[in-house]
Amino acid sequence: MLSRLLKEHQAKQNERKELQEKRRREAITAATCLTEALVDHLNVGVAQAYMNQRKLDHEVKTLQVQAAQFAKQTGQWIGMVENFNQALKEIGDVENWARSIELDMRTIATALEYVYKGQLQSASS
Template identity: 60%
Template sequence: MLSSMVKEHQGRQQARKEEQERRRKEAIQASSSLTHALVDHLNVGVAQAYLNQRRLDSEAIQLEQNATNFQRQTSQWLTLVSSFTDSMKEVGHVHNWATTIEADMRTVSTALEYAYKGGPIAELLLENGAAKWQWWWSGHLKNVQADRELLRNM
């Protein structure tokens, strides 16, 4: 009886050990599966973050290139507009100069016409002609030189 109790006790202990071993293996397997699942889940997030970062880097490079191109084009446009503005100023000054020359030529033409036809102005021109023409011509040359200097400084 005692020996049968000991055998029975040993059998139950052996069964408990086997059950504990089986449960331990199941727990290890379950924790291993959980660990793999967590790592896989984290890896998916990390991989997605890595892909997003690469895409952002690529787009940042593209944006920088576009900004550089835009800056270059803007600079070219500003140069072109500045050149156009300067040309328009020159055209305006040339127009003023041409208008002044035209008015002076009309005055000379009228004076020559009066001198040719004869009359009171013709006598005045003949009497004081050399001095008057010299005075007019020197003033006109000063205006032309001033206009040239103004155009050069633009």
């Protein structure tokens, strides 16, 4: 009877060990599946973040190129406006010079007329 109890006890212990080992393997399998699922889920987010970062980098480069082109074009426009402004000033200077010359010529013409009339009156008297 004692040997039978001992055999039953050993059999139950072996069953428990096998059950415990089976549960341990199932737990390891479940933990592995969970870990893989979490990693896959995180990888999707990381991949999306990486793609977004690449898009942002591309947009930044494009914006920098366009900003440089705009700055260059703006500089050209400023130069053109300054040249136009200078040309207008020169035209104004030429116009003032022409008026001054015209006034001087009228003064000379008036003086010559006056002298000519004076000579005519002297000659006729």
